[in-house]
Amino acid sequence: MTLEQVARHAGVSLATASRVINGSTRQVGEKLRERVTASARELGYLANASAQTLARNTSSLVGLIVHDISDPYFSSIAAGVTGCAEQEGLIVVLGTTGRAPQRESDLLATLRSHRARAVVLAGSRSIDEESTRRLSAEIAMFTRQGGRVACVTQEGLPADTIVPDNHNGAAALARHLIAQGHHRFAILAGPTDLRTARDRLDGFHAALSNAGIELAHHNVVHGAFTRDGGYESTRRLLAAGTDATCLFVVNDVMATGAMAALRDAGLRIPQDLSVAGFDDIPTLRDLTPALTTVRLPLEWMGEEAARLALREEHAASPRVIPVLGEVVQRESTAPPSQA
Amino acid sequence: MTLEQVARHAGVSLATASRVINGSTRQVGEKLRERVTASARELGYLANASAQTLARNTSSLVGLIVHDISDPYFSSIAAGVTGCAEQEGLIVVLGTTGRAPQRESDLLATLRSHRARAVVLAGSRSIDEESTRRLSAEIAMFTRQGGRVACVTQEGLPADTIVPDNHNGAAALARHLIAQGHHRFAILAGPTDLRTARDRLDGFHAALSNAGIELAHHNVVHGAFTRDGGYESTRRLLAAGTDATCLFVVNDVMATGAMAALRDAGLRIPQDLSVAGFDDIPTLRDLTPALTTVRLPLEWMGEEAARLALREEHAASPRVIPVLGEVVQRESTAPPSQA
DNA sequence: TACCTCTTGGAAAACATTTTCCTGGACGAT
DNA sequence: ATCGTCCAGGAAAATGTTTTCCAAGAGGTA
Incomplete structure (x- = not known):
């Protein structure tokens, strides 16, 4: 099982066997090479990865x-x-x-x-x-x-x-939604200390400002970056009451939770509230309604x-x-x- | 960076250093132990995992x-x-x-x-x-x-x-669906050479037979064990025409594809056709309608x-x-x- | 033929640990 | 006091490779 045994079985030195088995810069003669490969196969040799790593x-x-x-x-x-x-x-x-x-x-x-x-x-x-x-x-x-x-x-x-260009992606999404006719937004903004979440929030916000749209403070809800975080954030948003026609959620996993919360609250998507996410995770296309989002080639x-x-x-x-x-x-x- | 350097720095032998750092069966005296740990910390020692593995x-x-x-x-x-x-x-x-x-x-x-x-x-x-x-x-x-x-x-x-008890799980599901009033079934059976798929098919089939329900040959469709396999199998099932009121899909990932295909074909779930899966993958609860399935604690x-x-x-x-x-x-x- | 270079093979060092075996001292019991 | 037992510490072997260095032979050139 060790290279030394293979070498002995083939009647060559350890160095030669090593050179054959993994092909170093050095050449090994035809005859010896064949003897070594044959021995290795015959003995069922498998290199010891940790020894190789060490060397x-x-x-x-x-x-x-x-x-x-x-x-x-x-x-x-x-x-x-x-x-x-x-x-x-x-x-x-x-x-x-x-x-x-x-x-x-x-x-x-x-x-x-x-x-x-x-x-x-x-x-x-x-x-x-x-x-x-x-x-x-x-x-x-x-x-x-x-x-x-x-x-x-x-x-x-x-x-x-x-x-990923989180800032501009979110801004583009915002412009798209504004073009669709929305001007009252709510945002599930994820954790406050997460760079990605903050960039998406900022980008979205910037595009709104550019279009002259104000974002009420109570329409921005922070929470965990998970499905359950999205669910819970949505409950808080609804409990506080919102006049938004469109909800932007800073990632799809949270958006999935948000949709569940909206459904549980008896709200129809998009008739009562439009929802958009970010990432385009593969599971998204099987939700109903399918989620508008910003696609990243994950x-x-x-x-x-x-x-x-x-x-x-x-x-x-x-x-x-x-x-x-x-x-x-x-x-x-x-x-x-x-x- | 090597243990030898740590040992030298602490003024002890390599053996002692090794015994302190990873705690062998052997004891090391209080004084030496402290000297070694201090040296290790001071030098920023990190063990070489491959050398450990080798030894x-x-x-x-x-x-x-x-x-x-x-x-x-x-x-x-x-x-x-x-x-x-x-x-x-x-x-x-x-x-x-x-x-x-x-x-x-x-x-x-x-x-x-x-x-x-x-x-x-x-x-x-x-x-x-x-x-x-x-x-x-x-x-x-x-x-x-x-x-x-x-x-x-x-x-x-x-x-x-x-x-997982695929056979009995599928059988239990079949009995449940029969109790719900179904007696004309179709099955997306997955690949023919996959043990899991076959067991679930067999279990479902057995429960149907027990209830005196025949399963028409053209109502069993084989295909890949993936979402797209489910989609495609469903298209074939629909193209061939089916009189089933309930579709059993041998796993949830395929079932997700099947639901998409049914939706695309304009069929309503469960009004036009009931659908059930197997596994209870986490993404399932966010589908609409949520999928009936057999839960495994994955x-x-x-x-x-x-x-x-x-x-x-x-x-x-x-x-x-x-x-x-x-x-x-x-x-x-x-x-x-x-x- | 003498010298130089190039190539092939082998001996042995190097890699960083763990663990066995040995030594010397402390302590307890007789 | 003597012996035996136990224990902490260290020297060195062992783990399985790669790679450096050396030697010997082949082949080419002056």
Whole structure:
């Protein structure tokens, strides 16, 4: 089972066997090469990955860090990352943070201790200074050790990043909805300390201001970035009473919860209230009514992040790949009824 | 950065440093222990995981093999597995097969070469003899090498298994639907060579027979085990014409596609046709109408499989943990209209 | 033929740990 | 006091590769 046994069985040295099995820069003569491969097959040799990692000081592991793998947003990205990694013959290790900022740097340290070749950090980052600093430091150590890091959505870290244009996407959506005839809006704005949520809120808000539309304070509700957060935020919005004809929810997962809450409250979508989301997660197209949203190419973003970390040459300074969102009009938004 | 440097810095031997950092069976005196921990912290020491794996001949990796991580069925199970693994301080490596039976044994070999401590095989197994034999052999080598294997759904392999009672679950669903007044059924039966799909079909069929209900051959349609497979199967069913008042789809992901196809064809659910699925994936509750199904505790199944592979003592012979499915009545099924 | 270069093979160092085995001292019992 | 037992600490072997360095032979050129 060890390479030494293979070498002995083939009657060659350990060095030669090693060169044959993984093909180094050095050549090995035809005869010996065949003897070695034959012996390896015959003995059912399987290389010891940890020994290789130790000797080479780099492994075939690629890290993927997400908040919650059962969230369709992250599982779409994960599908992209695994697809790309497996093409390269690498294996992906999946870390989940449960949205604890601390976990992110801890996982990165673990991956460093495993000599992971690269890591993809997905998931929107908290605005918290302290955890960002820790994370940046950890990324620096990871790259110094030879690893590569790519982020999805986490602008501002010392690594290549895929950045959806949240601000302009939300603004475009706002303009679309205004063109549809809406001028009284409510917003489920997600957590206050999440960069992504804030950018989408700001973009939407800016477009409204541009069109001369004021947004009443009580029409902006903050809450968790999850389905249940969306449900609960909606209940609060309705309890406070709202005059809006259109509800913008800063991500689709929350919007799904919002729709459930509206349905439970007996409101019809879009007749009583239009609803729009952001992301275009795959499960969306099966909701009724189908949700108007801003499409992000999630799986592609995962792939691209992995490609960035694996294939591309290491750039001197962090690159930023912007991704545009495209407004997708579906049945959940319609011109406001002439009440 | 190496343990030797830490040892030198603390003025102790390598052995002592090792014993302090990871706590072996041996004791280390108070004074030395403190010197070592202080040095480690001061130097920012991080253990080299591959060296540890090599020396210990076991790693902190847990494998998880699924067909497609963006499928909610698998991502729910994955959430359970990662949850349990991370509790134990282990990290999970995610392998996706894309439903190629060959990939499954290849991934298992890779995990063996990494000295993974355990692996969870999720995903229904093909009926194919050859690939099952290969997989069994690979599992045997994995366990012989000290690793543990647990399966979800893959009965018949030499490993502990979580087995949903597909047969009786489907039968219970059939009885429920019959009690609701249906007696003309159609079935989207999934792939012919998938054990899970076949068991559910058989169970449903058996309950119908028991009730004296015949199932016309043209009312059973086979197709891919995916959303699009469900969509396409439904189109074929409708194209052929059906007199059924109730459609049973062997899994929820397919059922989601089926509902879309029915909607596109202008059929109302449940007025024109009742629809029922199987699994109870989380996205289901947001469909309209919400889908009647057989609930499986997916996340729990993942957790339990991981627990089986990590915590339990190794049993002499493979254990089988049966999981009962519970019929969940929602709005997608109703008594047939008196046409 | 002598010298130089190039190629192929092997011996051994290097990688960073864990663990076995040995040594010396402390302590308790006879 | 002597022996035996236990315990903390260290030296070194062991884990399975890769890779550097050396040697020997082949082939080409002066």
